[in-house]
Amino acid sequence: MEDNKFEFVQLEENLSEHIAAPHYSYWKSVFRKFFSSKIAILMLVISAAVILMSIIQPMISGFDPNHNPNINNPSMKFLYPSLQYPFGTDGVGVNIFDSVWAGTRTSLEISIIATTITTVLGVIVGAFWGYSKKLDAIMIELYNMVANIPFTLIVMVLMYVMGAGKWQLIFALSVTSWLGVAYFIRVQVMIIRDREYNLASRCLGTPTYKVLIHNVMPYLISVIVTSVSRDIPNYISYEVFLGYIGIGLKEEEASLGRMIQEYAQYMQSYPHIFWIPVFISALISVSLYIVGQTLADASDPRTHMM
């Protein structure tokens, strides 16, 4: 050991400031995680395509269920898919390509509006519900009562009472289901609020809003996205079902459910007419569900550790 084998190094002030843990950004991690799934990307592309189609196509075609110029033109009936009519025409000469996208737009509108209402209302009420003991006593009774009634029954009786229509359907779908979301959030809030890391934050003097944003929100986001991704296909399914049994939307509103009901008679003779709306309804709900589920997984901070 001789001194000449050593040399002096300069003191690097910057290095002492360096933190060993890699930089962590919540949203960046969410997107990295999400885009690492190939199926999710595929489904995202499909659902984006379907949503764009359902917004743009009806604008171009100007489809109106009340207006049918070909009704007395037998040569327009039951045309098979061609370049001009990509999905063919039905028994009264309606271009199915136009009506299917208009119907898809209605279905999407209904499910997205209903999901927004239930989620916003559910999250707000659920957060207070989870924190307040007094509110809990009242709300739990209300929840027990409502949760006991089959949802199908509530929707059907309300649709009967209020009559057919888009806004009536949205009301019927969301009037009780926000309670389910609120209950879900309440349980999550109760679990999170007394976690050790929240206690630690509180002890360290972190303001409540920071605790909410940095500790509670990331945890809740994945929970909320899970519930949203389950609700959207569920509401689409209800619209289709109610349309099928004839109490969903009005005659003058384009709807996938009513199309399926109308075309059920062609199941044997012109099966493609019948299966197109069924397939589209399945396609949007499956793609949105899988995108939602993957996003929910990705937004759970516990999956970011790998």
Place this chain on the structure above:
Amino acid sequence: MKKYILGRLVRSILSIFVVVSIAMFLIFTMIPKTNVFNNDPVYSKLKSDPVASITYKYQKWEDLGYLDFQQQSDICKESGVACSTRTDAFNTVKAEWEAKGYSVSFTADGMAYIKKGLDFYIEQPEMCKLSESNVDYDECVKTRNATFDEVFEKYTNNGYNVLYYLDGAIYAYRDYSIFEQVGKFLTTFVKLDNPWMIQDASNPDLERKIYIGQDHNGIPAIKCTGCESQYLIYFNSSFPFIHQNWISFDFGLSFPTYSGNDVMDVISKGQGNVIMSDVEFDTGLKSSSGLNLHTCKYKPTSTLDKMDKTKFSTNYANCNSFTEDPSMIGTSYLFGILGLILSYVIAIPAGIKMAQKKDEWQDKLGIVYINLMIAVPSLAFILFVKLIGGKMGLPDKFPQFGFGDFRSYILPVLILGLLSTAGLMMWTRRYMVDQANADYVKFARAKGLNQKEIFNRHILKNAIIPIVNGIPGSIILCISGAVITESVFAIPGMGKMLPDAIKATNNNMIICLTFIFTALSVLSLLLGDILMTFVDPRIQLSSKGETR
């Protein structure tokens, strides 16, 4: 524990009442009462006859509990005075005009007029003036006589609307308020049969008692005279072997579909052809008959006919028949149970397998299946399975082969079963995976138990507890799933009845179905909680007061 269950039961029953009341409130306030005739063929036939159609309309509304309807004869009888709508002087003049071949009509406020052709139109004062009979003009111009005016005033003061038919007779009606309607329903919908139930003017000497007697097969039964049903409790060979007619529910009349029948009868009476068998009636008559003598109800003496008298020695002659097919409730129940069994048979082993092979291909396949089942609209799934089944030669509508054929059941039961597998598989897997990380599992592994023993002996027992809790609850799922399945396959069950009743504006049926669905689901949740305490003695429902 007992106290808790009693409390839960009371709250459950209360919530059923609240739900049914809300449904009634909504239906009776928001559906215009004229809508009930939208699909009624009788009303559209009567439309050309204004008097008959008004009478029919109000009579039906009275039957359905919307209002109290009084016709002129009722009004006069009630008021107890000699009451004719018109003054004698007017009646003489009216008869005179009618003898000349003019027809006298009345306006809604009771004024008479005569209209013939385009140019002949005179009103009541003119009629009196032009008459040849020597009547008091003032008396003749009055639309009503004095005693009738009193009656009229009395009815108007009681909140009745008094109106005139076109033939000059009057009728009165009073709309019930919504609270009266709901209150009336709540006080009468549970009927407890008792010996003072029957009030029959044509049979004043009716004996009134409950006694233990024998039925036509010689088996002891609790019988009654004076009650509505002859047998209050009886035994026979069909499930559940002991039957009762003591407590019954009354939801009013079904209208316009199954018109004239009790709503409860429509959904609980057997369907299909009558089964004939040799029966010995209590008069000693032996004949081939389809009557189910256990269901006989009282028939007033004035309506008993000769046939009844040869068969029955008492007034209990109004019997249901044995039928080939189960009732609507029975049908839904049958499909629900079969579907439920199928879904548990598929889902629980599949869920266990997925948990055992976590992250292997079995698990991944299962997850894909679950996701697809949740995401695909149930209607699309049902139609898809129906298509595949149809290709394999299975019937695509239930009535094609009917109840007697095995093939009619395959598709509906398969669909009902598969629809609820996804949720069940997901939860079974979830519970099993959660339990697999518990300390007792690590300990069992440390003791040297193999994976199979750990799963079957330890994890399953713990993971099955929340699943047991869901068993009664999934009966609800079956029923609400059945609404779609029964509609698609045209199965004559209770689930199909709901959309049918909605389309036909059959209000009483909708209220009845609301009650049944709500009651079933509320009670099944309660049963689920109680069942859970049997499976896992550690669970105490009463300790925290809140389990779900």
